[in-house]
Amino acid sequence: MKKLLLILFLFFISVVIFAQTEGAGAYNPASIYLYSGTLTGTEQLKIKTYIWGQVKKPGLYIVPDNTDLLTLISSAGGPTENAKLSKVKIVRSTEDGEKVIWINLKKYLETGDENLIPIMKPGDTVIISGSTYYAFTKAVDWLSQIAIMLSVYVAISNIN
Numbered sequence: 001m002k003k004l005l006l007i008l009f010l011f012f013i014s015v016v017i018f019a020q021t022e023g024a025g026a027y028n029p030a031s032i033y034l035y036s037g038t039l040t041g042t043e044q045l046k047i048k049t050y051i052w053g054q055v056k057k058p059g060l061y062i063v064p065d066n067t068d069l070l071t072l073i074s075s076a077g078g079p080t081e082n083a084k085l086s087k088v089k090i091v092r093s094t095e096d097g098e099k100v101i102w103i104n105l106k107k108y109l110e111t112g113d114e115n116l117i118p119i120m121k122p123g124d125t126v127i128i129s130g131s132t133y134y135a136f137t138k139a140v141d142w143l144s145q146i147a148i149m150l151s152v153y154v155a156i157s158n159i160n
Contacts, residue, residue: 049120051076053128054083068117069103072126082134085109089127090118 045065049072052058056077063072069090079085085105092099101118108116120126130138 047120047122049123050125051128052125054080054130054134055128056080063120065122067120069120069126070105070108070117072120073105073128079105079128082130083128084131084134085128087129089129091125091127092121093123
């Protein structure tokens with residue numbers, strides 16, 4: 001009976017812990033924006049771009065064809081406090097296959113050099129990874145959850 005109770009409790013705890021972490025990346029319909037209207041009285045060509053990672057509203061964005069990286073990130077609510085802005089990745093499809101472009105937004109913020117900000121192309125995927133501190137805090141959080149499960153296991157197994 002004691003083993004069954006322990007197994008049920010550990011199963012319940014693991015479901016609760018993993019349900020909390022998995023829900024963070026759920027689909028958000030508010031992250032899909034359509035650009036409607038005109039610019040200077042003429043129709044504007046729209047392109048699909050994707051933004052993933054450490055922005056407030058990641059997802060698919062349909063933007064004017066002359067949209068730059070900074071505008072796309074701003075449309076996604078801007079970077080989170082955990083964003084690693086010194087190494088932003090753009091995956092772009094070309095005739096020769098996939099091309100990866102690395103952008104240092106931190107350098108742009110320091111210098112204001114607009115030449116560092118590329119114009120988005122159709123199908124571009126922007127990936128803003130988390131900082132080292134972010135990865136460390138996620139690992140510590142995971143370890144603390146494991147420690148809680150182990151302490152509950154020890155407490156239950158010591159019940160006579």
